[in-house]
Amino acid sequence: MNILELKDISMIYGQVRALSNVCLSVGQGEWLAIMGPSGSGKTTMMNIIGCMDKPSSGSVLLDGEELSKLTPSELTAIRRDKIGLIFQQFHLITYLTALENVMVAQYYHSMTDEKEALLALERVGLADRAKHLPSQLSGGEQQRVCIARALINYPRLILADEPTGNLDETNERIVLNILRGLHDAGTTIIVVTHDPEVAFEADRTVYLEHGRVADVVKKIEGTAAACASEAQDLVYAAKA
Amino acid sequence: MNKRAFFIKMLASSLARRKSRMFSALCAIAIGGTVLLGMMSISYDIPRQMGREFRSYGANMVLVASGDKALLDIEDADRAVALIPPDALVGATPYRYEMVRVNMQGYTVAGTVFEGAKKTRPYWNVTGEWPQKDDDILIGSDIAEFTGLAPGDAIAITGRGTGGARFSRDMTVSGTVRSGGVEDEFIFMSLPVMEGMFGGTGGAEAVEVSIAGTEAELDAIASLIRQNVPEVSASLVRRVTQSEAAVLSKLQALVILVSLIVLVLTMICVATTMMTVVMERRREIGLKKAIGAENRSIAAEFLGEGVLLGGAGGILGAAFGFVFAHAVCVSVFGRGIIIDWRLLPLTVLVSIAVTVSACLWPVRRAVEVEPALVLRGE
Known part of the structure; x- marks a missing residue:
């Protein structure tokens, strides 16, 4: 069963076609990576999937709901209830502690629960940093707080925009392990990335170019290295 | 931490995070509150403060005998005067008028109590001395000029x-009166001396009363007198009371105008600060909307900050406002201000209302922020 279906999606900003007749389905529990060079339409696609923008044409079905027919308030409710967002730049609220940053998502969702928020931080290995402000955390720790915030309301879909883009190798591994754990637990994950290592973790990688799906690469068990290499080649090809 | 406590924690942390901006907004609100409470206190207290000052205009109430009686019984007048609040009563003076001749020329003589006249007619400009002895009289300046009489001269009345x-009595001119009014053509003598000359005791044609109070308060006193002492007819000297009311209303209008201008300036200052804060927090607002905040939640947070700022600024402003109002009253009127404690919560409420109003436009801009900007990295 598909949790997400994009049907003939186009997005036009003035004279610019950011997306052009994109079709894509994402199954429940699938981990999908979206790759492509800058300006290929990745962020536009994330905005549309994340209910933060509406396509110029085409339809988007998320968990069986047609997004183009929903009001802004209903789209907000979808984001709140069904989607967890992870950002490259973390976007933590600077004046709140790590724990409070997680509780913010609870606050807008329903009720705040400090114990549950602390458990979410425990899941990402940051229980002992709960009372620290973002400025007192490393980049990797901030990203893990961001992940804890994304998970706290048990979303059906995790949308991650370059989740390891600002991290060193060690923290990248930690974050990927967390995402892998979520995937193993059945959470659907869509990751926008430039990093073949991240794409390698995905069940499927969609390559965008000039607003179109240029290629789709499926992960084949036991051929991880080949898959990563293929993804890497696509990136190099795009850059060339 | 429940949802409400978390909301307050978010507001407090957000305000604490932007100390300098919030301090400037707080100062603006506190200054607005100070001027507002100061002006309201002064406006509220002006009738009391000015009431005493206005008494230099002279009596503002006249008591006469009701019905056809020519003379008002002084005892009835005393009963009527006893109904006036002592702290408002400046003075009450009886006047009886007769005709006399001086050197074959007819004049009006008024019998009065000079100690009372000093209070009810403080605008008299007396040259020479006020009468001390029974035979001492004051003459109006027109009579003095016509007859050539001067203080110390003796005249036969x-x-x-x-x-x-017929009677004839030698009197001494102790002083001359100049008021610019009819008094300049009168002779003034002690009422008991007049009663000795013309007969009749304990009566006067009118009793002039000077009371510190507004026109409405005077109307109430006059009504009280008419009800409780039917022998006395009390009426206001409208020329005086209306002049006072006109001055008071202009002063109060000025106070209201100044307060409004200050409140508008406060509103502009707070709105500018909050607009800057919204622009600085666009990414945070976008993030909150991206993770599911409704527009009303964003609005509630900014308006909540406005309420906290307005409340704190209002309390500060109220405290400084009392000091300000007291200082103004001491320097202008020479008396301290009477504080109306109801103005304290009113100032805080108005400060909150002004701050929240000033936040409305920035809040509108805040809810217009698109959540997508957090993904675009703007």
């Missing part, structure tokens, strides 16, 4: 007393 019998 003639007239017809009880039963039409």
